[in-house]
Amino acid sequence: MLSVSTDSTFVHKIWEEEELSKMTKSGIPWPMVADGAGNLGRVYGVYDEGNGVNIRGRFLIDPDGVIQAMEVLTPPVGRKVEETIRQVHAFQLVRKTKGAEACPAGWEPGKPTLKPGPDLVGKVWKVWQPE
Amino acid sequence: MAEEPVGCAKPTGAVIGEDAASPDKSMDKPKEGESTMVMARVGGKAPDFQAPAYHKGKFITIKLSGDFTFV
Numbered sequence: 443m444l445s446v447s448t449d450s451t452f453v454h455k456i457w458e459e460e461e462l463s464k465m466t467k468s469g470i471p472w473p474m475v476a477d478g479a480g481n482l483g484r485v486y487g488v489y490d491e492g493n494g495v496n497i498r499g500r501f502l503i504d505p506d507g508v509i510q511a512m513e514v515l516t517p518p519v520g521r522k523v524e525e526t527i528r529q530v531h532a533f534q535l536v537r538k539t540k541g542a543e544a545c546p547a548g549w550e551p552g553k554p555t556l557k558p559g560p561d562l563v564g565k566v567w568k569v570w571q572p573e
Numbered sequence: 574m575a576e577e578p579v580g581c582a583k584p585t586g587a588v589i590g591e592d593a594a595s596p597d598k599s600m601d602k603p604k605e606g607e608s609t610m611v612m613a614r615v616g617g618k619a620p621d622f623q624a625p626a627y628h629k630g631k632f633i634t635i636k637l638s639g640d641f642t643f644v
Contacts, residue, residue, distance in 0.1 A: 444626070444635065446586075446624070450583045450584075451584070451625050451626060451627040451632050452583075452627075454626075454627035455627045455630075455632075458627065469629075471629070472628070473574070473626035473627070473628040473633065473635050473640075474626055474627045474628065475586060475624045475625070475626040475635060476583075476584065476585060476586065476624060476625045476626065476627070477585060477586045477624060478583055478584075478585035478586075479585040479586070479587075481585065481586055481587050481588055481622070482586045482588065482620075482622050482624060484610065485588050485610050485611065485612055485613055485620040485622075486612075486613040486620065487612060487613055501613065501619065503619045503637075507618055507619050507621075507637075507638060508616065508617065508618060508619065509613055509614065509615050509616070509617060509618075509619045510615065510616075511615060512613065512615055
C-alpha cells in the first residue's frame, strides 16, 4: 500500500509527525509518495491542472500489476475505507477461484457468491436477492 | 527502497517505461495532439512509476513495479 500526493516528502514528514501520528497509534506504516509535478496523477487521471493538486483517487492493483478497481471523488466528499476493504476481499476471492466465482452487488465476506455459467443465466434470482 | 540523500531540491515522481520503444525520438515523433502516455484504466496494467517518498522517518525512492507490497 502507498499514498501519493503533490506535497513534497518534507511536507509528508511533518504531516505524519505532527498530525497523522496523533490520529493513529502506529503512525503511517506505508510510503507517502511525492508527486509535485503531477506526473503520476496525470496518467492515473486525478491531476487537477488548474489547482496543481491530485484529487482524491483510490486504485486497487492486483499482484500481476493490473488495476482491478478505481474510485475518484471531487474534494468535498471522502471515501470509506470499509468499502475499499470489501472490494479487496472480493477481488481476492475471484482471483483465488480463478474467476469460477463472482461477487454480486452488496457482497460481503461469508455471503454467497455467484458461479457464472449456463446454469446461472436467468436464475440469479434463485441465489441472490437485492437487500 | 534505498534511502535518499536530503538536499534543497524538491524531488518529484516520474512515469517510467513509456519511451522504451522509441530511443530516437526525431525519427518517430507523435502526431500533434497524440499522447504517448498510457492512461490508467480498470483491467489494464497500472502505469509504472518511480518517485521519492517519506517512509517511517526516512526519505526513499519507490518504484511501483519493484517495491509493491500486497495485502
